[in-house]
Amino acid sequence: MAYRRTDRVEEQLQDKRNRILQAVRTVVGEVGFRGAQVVTVAEAAGVATGTVYRHFPSKGDLFAEALTLNAGHEIEVVTAVARSEGAAMARLADAIRTFALRAIRAPRLAWAMIAEPAEPEVDAARLVSRRAFADVFEGLIADGIAEGDFPPQNARLAAAGLIGALTEGLIGPLAQDADSQPDAEALARDITAFCLQAVSARPFKES
Amino acid sequence: MAYRRTDRVEEQLQDKRNRILQAVRTVVGEVGFRGAQVVTVAEAAGVATGTVYRHFPSKGDLFAEALTLNAGHEIEVVTAVARSEGAAMARLADAIRTFALRAIRAPRLAWAMIAEPAEPEVDAARLVSRRAFADVFEGLIADGIAEGDFPPQNARLAAAGLIGALTEGLIGPLAQDADSQPDAEALARDITAFCLQAVSARPFKES
């Protein structure tokens, strides 16, 4: 009995684990899931390949956890916006715009998070995160209906529709190679307008 | 000179090619692109692996052609609906409902065609098909605006939004385990309602 895991070691271990997760984010943000190999991630984290497997059971698990972590952060941001003061309609608009703008600013990463081919574990994690986003939107839609600003509707389906419209609207532009920084604001504005109209509107002709 | 490719042989060859393409559809409809290996497809087509490579240069090419073929058929169907008699709004509703119903009836295949990660060649082919779908919707939206039934809007983005809302609305139910055959009509109706409202509406509070 001459070795014991001290707090310092524990801390370093945790730190290394975090560095690996962070490295996934960095690498995926540069080359996407397709180009993100375990060796590359290990290099980026400054550890050997084998070390990765000391902290995560498999590539799929590692990448899934990295996605969950990152998506979780985004959900926090959007949730914060959704909880701010004001009418539900305004908060919904802000939430959508925030989501869109952040995606546009890190297009490669956003594309990977939203739609890029990956391991089954990653796909599963993606579904979960997607639902978490939908829940935030669903809450806002329900609020809007309660406040009388939105017509009664299937809030769950509408939230899914919003996510779909949002991601689809982003994916086209995101798939382009060049940085379309100048149009970021405009794109975000248009997408927000469409999404907002989708839930907040009444038939055009009638009334 | 003792052999010549007769019409009969030519026909059989073509037939075999088609059977392989059809097999891709079948296999992908069961296990998606992820599970669709060349060996599996060959088996489903009743040919040897090597034969596949006599007809197609690579897996990616084969799968891309299969996707294009299948999507082309769907586009034809939706286009036919879009070209029928009547107001743009009604035609758009019909087109969306048709798309949704057909997707619901073959969920795994639909998901693969619409969104499942695959070889680069397949992704490229999908982009083309997706744009074709979007074009149909975009045309209908433009018609609706011209007819005064829809408010002026970015028809291109709106079309993308529709596709997104449609597919996202389908994916949730599609991810469930059981066959929700009984609810197919209801789901299609709800999705159609949401999509139609998204493009055909004016702000709820005003006016």
Place this chain on the structure above:
DNA sequence: GAAAGAAATGAATGGAAATTCAATTCTTGT
């Protein structure tokens, strides 16, 4: 029915990338 050629076969090959593990380096407590 035999020769010439084409098409089909499917086991073997190859390559790419995940995963392992024997050897090495680092930490701790005495």
Place this chain on the structure above:
DNA sequence: ACAAGAATTGAATTTCCATTCATTTCTTTC
């Protein structure tokens, strides 16, 4: 300083599949 045990390393191994190709089977023509 040293022994006991952990953590780390990265080259070697394994795995998974697309792709190939020597061999076999089928078609045609004479």
